[in-house]
Amino acid sequence: MPAHETSHKSIILKHPSGAEAEVRLFGATVTSWKVDNTERLFVSKEAILDGSKAIRGGIPVVFPIFGTDEKINLPQHGFARNSDWEYVGLLTDNDEVSVRFSLKDNQLKQSQRSAWPHSFRLNYTVALTEKTLRTTLVVKNEDEDTFEFKTLLHTYFQISDISKIAVNGLTNLTYIDKVQNAAKLVEENQKVTIAGEVDRVYSNVPEEVTIEEDGQAKYRIVKTGMKDTVVWNPWIDKAKGMGDFGDEEYHNMVCVEVGSVADWVKLGGGQTWTGGQVITAFMSELKEQLQRFSSKAEDIVDAIGQPLKPYIPAMSRFLIVATFLEDSLRIITQWSDQVFYMEKHRGFFWGLSHIFLALNVILMLSCSSLVIAKKHQEYAVYGLFAVVILQAFGYGLVFNMSFFLRNLSVIGGLLMVLSDSFNKRKQMFAALPQMSETDRREYFQLAGRILLIFLFIGSAFHGEWSFGRVLVSLVGLAAAIMVIVGFKAKWSAIFLILFLSVFNVLINNFWATQHNHFQRDFLKYDFFQTLSTVGGFLLLVNIGPGGLSLDEKKKAF
Ligand SMILES: O=P(O)(O)OC[C@H]1O[C@H](O)[C@H](O)[C@@H](O)[C@@H]1O
Structure with a gap:
């Protein structure tokens, strides 16, 4: 939803890029504007938000007087910032999403109407793009006679340190120093x-006026229809004197307010006046460079991956079940060794060992084929889950940590298959009617993502340590965490695919070993399990991390 109302009488506005704003109906005050997950407006921790006082921070709308006026008996800065506005609705236009509010004279208190006895309508638009916030005020004179007003958008900018900022664009201008x-x-x-x-x-x-911090542009303010700009910081004593402002908060805010306040604006009967600002938020140079680099790299990976794309789903399914296929072939080709092992070392009596092994082979071959063919996938996945459990008990590996971790990843891959099947089959899990199809898909995708990284963790911490390995493991760990939380998950999955593939070829190189076939079999088993996990990551690249992830949250609209 691009805009929704909250329980505390505010509207949250969301842009597909992730930018967000919150506007309170009280005063139509913008109280939050986030770009790149960073808050750009300052609101005091002491601000009073119950409607008994204008909000200390954000962007209060000043109208129809600025400061106080001897002849007009209104509170400081007028009534607009102290009135409940009406939410008119949402507008979307190309890249911009916006919400509109309105205030009419008949919404005012009687005392305010008599202090400024004019018939008017204010329309106020708050609009977002990826990096900009636009606030535009339209004043309509609904009287027959001309009226006069002053207005200002009292923007409180969030800054990290007042001593590091400078305002550009004011040189040689005349100003009134209050x-x-x-x-x-x-x-x-x-x-x-x-x-x-x-x-x-x-x-x-x-x-245009800009605010820079540490010599770098932080905000650009472009105004239209208004002549003046107020610069305000209360500093130490005034800060202490304000009940709704923290003593130290003057360090973290500066008000640069566009308006028409030096002279009265005269507006004829039936006429409208429009004024406003577009603020652009800049990132730090390093952040911007990183973002540019990552989007370029994403384009390159996309370009390389494009021809492979149609084959990725089939390839990933094949890899996910590779370990089961290899295992069944091994049982078949070493049938008598396997029977001997089960009877001698696992205490199976004659016959049960045959049934156990045959059941495994049948389940593994049939269910793997179904997964590859994308037929009855959910039953196939349950069949393979059953195999993992059967083997854990049958081979006595329940408490074997490495077996456990690796199989968690294999299960993670299977969960990805399961979640991918959910949008195709509707009537599953009759026992869980309260969960929607999409919910289930998302939960399984999340569980799949979490489980998939266990094999990586097992591999990363296995073997001798060297500086290079520590470095690669740390980067890998970061990628694993990114996969779990679903931040740039596709990217991180690609990294883990490369990492595990290289690791697999170098470490699980069963084809190059001279050892007896038991050790060779272990390596082979590890090799194919790693392939299965790689398949799971590949499917993740293909279907994305799902709704329960930061990547999707950013896109939520
Ligand atoms: O305390 P307020 O009524 O919100 O006003 C806060 C400030 O607004 C403007 O910036 C005026 O130029 C200041 O003189 C005033 O102190």
Whole structure:
């Protein structure tokens, strides 16, 4: 959903890129704007959010007066930021998603209507793209006579340290310095830095102003229809004097507010006026470079993978069951050795050993074929689960850690097959009617992802340590965690496929061993189990991590 209402009377707006904003109906105040999972607006921890006071932070809308006015008996900055606005609805246009709010004179308190006795409508739009937030105010004079107003979008920007920021674009402009008895001054600095209380109204400001932090652009503010820009930071004493502002919070905020406040805007009867801003949030250079690199690399992998794509599902299914196919062939080709082993070492009596081995072979061959052929997949997967359990008990490997970890991964691969089958078959799991098909698919995908990484963990911590191995294992571990939480899961799965394939060929090289066939068989068994896990990761690359993942959460719209 691109926009939904919350229980605390606010609208959450979501852009497919992951950008998000929250707008309270009280004051139509934008109280949150997140880009790249980072909050960009400042809201005080002491802010009062129960509607008894204007919100200290975000973007309060100032209208129809700025500050106080001797002739108009309204609270400081007018009534717009203290009124409950109406949510008009959602609009989507190309890349932009937006929500609109409105406030009409008949929604005001009687005292406010008499203090500013005009018939009007305000329409306020809050719009998101990947990196921008647009807030546009439209004032409609629904009277016959002209009225006058001042307005301002009182944006509180989130910054990490006030001593590191500078505001650009104000050089040579005249400003009223409210800290110096409203003296009229000219800005001489190229960059306006803040090292004390600042409260200035700059007039006739060009369209674009930027805020930089540590010399790098952090926000760009482009205004339309409005002439002035206010720069405000209360600094130490004023901060202490405000009940809804933390004593130290002045370090982390700066207000750069676009508006028309130096002069009154005159609006004729029946006329409309429009003003607003588009704010762009920039990332740190390093973050941006990383993102550029990763999207380029993704394109390259996509281009290489394209011709292989149609074969990936079949290939991954084949690999997932490879271990079962190999195992059944081994039992068949070494039938008498196997019977002997079961009777001598596992205490099976004659006949039971034959039944046990035959049952395994039949289950493994038939169920593996069904998985590859994509027929009755769920029953096939249960059949293979049964084989894993039968073997754990039959061979006495229940408490063997390495067997356990490896088989968890094989089960993980099978779970991926199962989840992939869910969108095709509807009437499964009659016993779990409360779960929807999609829910089940997502839970199995999540469980599959978690289990798949166990074999990697087993392999990464097996054998001699060297600096190179530590490094590769650490990167692999990061990839494993990314697979589990489903962040860039396809990417991480590709990395683990490469890692496990190289590891498999180098370590489980049964074809090159001179050992007796038992050891050779162990290596062979490990080799095919690793192949099965690789198959599971391959299926993950193909079907994606599923809804319960950060990757999908970002796309949720
Ligand atoms: O405390 P408030 O009414 O929200 O006003 C906060 C500030 O808003 C603007 O930036 C004014 O220029 C300041 O003089 C004022 O202190």
